[in-house]
Amino acid sequence: MPSFVHQMLLLPSALLALSVSHAIGAGHEARQSSATTVPAPISISPDENWDGIDGAWSSFTLRVGTPQQIVRTLVSFTAYQTWLVLPEGCDAAASQSSCAQSRGGVFNESASSTFDRIGIYDLWIERNLGYDGNAIYGNDTVGLGGIGENGPTLQDTIVGGFAVDDFYLGVFGVNPKPTNFSSFNEPSPSYMTLLKEQKYIPSISAAYTAGAQYRFTGVLASLTLGGYDASKFVANDVEFAFAADNERNTVVAIQSIVTPSQIESSPVGTELLPTPVYAFIDNTVPQIWLPLEACLAFEAEFGLVYDNATELYLVNSTLHQDLTTRNPNITFTLGQGLSGGSTVQIELPYAAFDLTAQSPYQDLANTTYYFPLRRAANDTQYTLGRTFLQEAYFSVNWDTARFNVSQCSWDQDAQQRLVALPSVSENESSSSGTPNQSSYSYSSSKLGAGAIAGIVVGAIAAIALLACLAFFLRRRKSRAAKAKAAEQEKLGDDEIDVTVTPPTVTPPRQEPTVFEKAELPGSSPLPPANRRDSDSRLLSSSHGSGVPGTPGTLGAPSTLGYFGRGGSASASPTTPSNGEGTHSSSQSGSGNGTHSILSPLSPSNASEADSKEHHIYEMPGDMPTIKEKDGKLLSEKEAIAHRERIYNGVDSAPTSALAVNEGVREPRRVSPEDVVQADTNAGGGELSSIMHRAFSFEENRKDDSPDSDELYE
Template sequence: MSPLMAQAGQLYTSSTDRVHSDRSTRFGNDGTWSTLTARIGSPPQPVFVLAGTSTAVTTVAGFQWCDNTTLSGYTCADRGRAFDKSKSTTWEGIGHYTLNIRPELTKGQEVYGVTDYGYGEYGRDSLKFVDGEKEVMLDDQVVAVVNDSTILLGSLGLGVETRSFSNEESYEGLLVALYKSGVVPSRSFGYTAGNYHQSPKRPVDLVLGGHNTGQYRPNTLSMKLDANSRPIATLETITVSATGNPPWGPGSQDLLITPVSVEIDSFTPFLGLPEEACRRFEQNLGLIWNSTLNLYLVDETTREKLNTLNVTFQFTLAESPGSRETVEIAVSYSSLDLEIGWPFINETGKHRYFPLKRAAQDGQVTLGRAFLQEAYLIVDHERGNFSIHQALQIPGRTNIVPILHPTDVVSIPQSSDSSNSLSTGVIAGIGAGVGILILIIIILSVIFLRRRRAAQIQSKVEPETTFDEQTPDIAEVQGDFSPFKSRPFSSDSTTLTNPATTELQGDNQYPSERHELSAVNLNPAELDGQQSWSFIKGGGFRRGHPPQQVVELPDTPPATRTKSIPQNPDLREVTHRPISQIITPSTAEGPESSPPWSPMSPLTPDSQTERDRTGRF
């Protein structure tokens, strides 16, 4: 379902383009108003009507009355084209009944001593709206044909109440019928009266079943309809301001001191205010009350002065007295600079007037059609609320937003990029989780840095490794070889934790004591030095015996060393080879008491005893 919209005298759906017509068409005997276009009967008769926000009855001017132009000077065309029920083949009469449209605001006529607030000839007929490509037609709609001077122009009823007559049959209004027929999504509407008193001129804008966001400046204030589904708010203040030198002096001036309940109603053009407020208008604007006509007529001098000063009125509205949330609607004097004619004044022609009325009772306090020239009213009967917004003098692009019935509203899961729709609790939880995560990261970083610093300090204290990382199969033996010592080798020996490296200490003259390298690595180990030592069959190194056979490595240092060793001429280079490659002399050449022995042979308990006793094997 799409909302229906009427603008510049037409209705159209939000899914189609606007239907253009003569926007210069405007009517009124209490101002110049933009009207809506409807077609009634069969064949359809076009009529121009206003929007009636306070009634569910659709009214049109009767054909009989507009022919009598002796006093009024208004023809049928001046009344927005009268409807002739006798030319409609689908008209079904109901009877003559009172209009009952805001009688407290209607100028009654004395007829045989009884005040006549307006009568209509009620009947049922088809009601059609055309948007250029398709039409919306409702049958059996209640229409009241007015054949007196109570109203000049008809109105399109936007209320939701039903009307009953003597036959006790109830008739629904237009908005309810449109909703039940599935034409609009809800019993709601958005409306502004348009403005032909400012430049550029704006036509009426009416959306049935929605509202047009291109016509107003939105606010968040939503107010409740009263028990009779009427938009009644609290009028907190009215202030007036101007440029130049206004009569009240510099700055703004308060015109309403005490807040008052006010109804927003397009049926009347007037601003009905308490008498106290009206007197403040008189004092500050120079208005004069005409007690005979019950009007504020304005002469040309006063009118020109107020227009020159660019006078602006600020209306502050709230849902109830003292509410914190309010909305302000600015209305310029040029929008209230209107003309009025018969039957308000008993003469032909029109006079300039200011649309202010003294409200004799609370029910007459009203912000009428003149106010709605610069305000946009949204009414949602489904939810029982309404809102009022500042209308844009230069409307934006048309954007029709439907107002769905509460039962038709479906909750749609929010997409992942709709971060602004997260609840406050979810946002708080996310924030707390992120904070905890950051704290954990900081703690782990501190622990890591401390451990790293401790490791660096420990590495500076520990001794450096003496073995070659690139050649791990070469063991290095270091020692202090002092010649001519009684004990060729010291009994103290140091073995490195690396099995491939063993350090020997001792003198180098007569090496009668031996130390054994680890058997894990049988590859050659290198001692720094310039001389060669020989292995002698039968027992290690013997002093005074010439070497039987010498196996010697070239005098070349390892390719890479991790620790520099001072050069000592007393050091010798010894190469160690696998046991299988060592040439051992026959046992006959050595002492018979000494078993065959190689430098890589392990020490036995007997040999240890012999060494301790003699100092050598």
């Protein structure tokens, strides 16, 4: 019997283990089957044009509207909308057709039956660099690639049409931030977010290189959505975390910029960056913006001359020939911090800086060579633009808030190798979003719904068996006790074992433990006065209204605390939070770009004045300060009557009798019959004298005084 009981006790554990193993196995099968549904990255083929008035840039074709209108755009990792040139952008051109061609084609929103106009709003981005303008925004259909390329087509995406020259070509924004036109509670999703939600791409990530017209016969740009192309770069182990400012999050530290010395016997290169700085990688703009000290070092090393009228480094034919013959390399050393740590080096040949600018760029009259270096007014302008990305491969994973910068690989025979970057929702254990990942990870320590259900069923079965076993053992013990009592009853009282039962002591009644309900922390709302919400106001001119305000701080990145603590990943853009949007800062309730999680009503958020008792003050003018003619102050009752008359419109002045009883002098008056006209010739052209009889207090006079009926002026 004991062995039988022991086996019964082991049975629930065996059943529970069996159910758990079955559930875990089912979870693995579910994950393996779901792996086949993960979409592959999308490689967007560039067109074969080199567009731009600030250099020759490889562009990408979009199909917009119904019927489809074909336009060419540049890619922007900062923009989160699609911007297109309107026909009005060529109204001032001598040849509108030539202008439209040079601007990559124009988009006529009135000719699209699917364009749903929203209104006119600021373009907003790049204002720190002096770019400005506005656009007519609406929802329309946008497809990637030219006709017949089978690129994804999305409906109801945000499209802005502009006519200003600051952005000469259209812009295809791949940043996943939503757009808030009227309410932060109803944001319009970005194109990248829609691609992820509609399962076109595995994650909200993108990789890009600008292409290089000077390489071979011209190497076109490369754009991959949802992953990267492993054949385009030289892999490294350096990954960067997003910076705190969500408007300038892909920030790197430029630790040095070096070019080989012109002295052949000197192995030490020339340092072109006197002090390390933080810079924003932004392919929306063409040039490299550096501090003035660095620009002066470039001038001294390469003989550059700054043109104050255009604010460009124009290069004449003689200098161009000298620099082409010299062909210096310029190497950028990038790191997460201003010194130390892992670094990556990006080397640019002089050909990457050998650009051509033409009218109307910077009000140029003629086409000219120029060196794409710009003087930054402050550290909010330090930027690495498309010039830098001709030789660098840039990969960003917004799901994990990580990015990578690698040296481009120039292998004409390399075959395209697309690699998907993971999404946080599908691989929470992933901490890297860099191109170093060679495969998509599906490992997960969480149990699925089937696993949980199996464990629950096994636990219920184990509990039921334990209950049955306990009932069996209790019944058996009860039978044994009854048999023993019957046996003792047959014996005499002498042999009965009498046990004295101690008195039962009832323990004091305890009140049940009550746990106080925890107050859920509320998020602190963003201050509306500091929010740069350009999408919430209409513009009256092509250069915007100039109304300030954004939650994102455009202030200088400092050497300490500029990057998020520990490089923690931000929330996935697929589910944008309130307050996040056109200028969200994620918001930016504090200097590090984060919000307070305390309730706005909690004592921690209350100001000092809110925690004190409010004082009561008399309103000005409550107590009248007027006095009677003879200097007697008004009584309290007269003051109250004055207040009633001023504030409540109630005339509660005391009657004459009451005034006498209260010791208040009756008002002095002159009756109309006591006033006489001294001069009856009132029409003689001079003012007549008005005479009156003596006041009441003047009647009792001395004997030498005039008669009381005497008239006075």
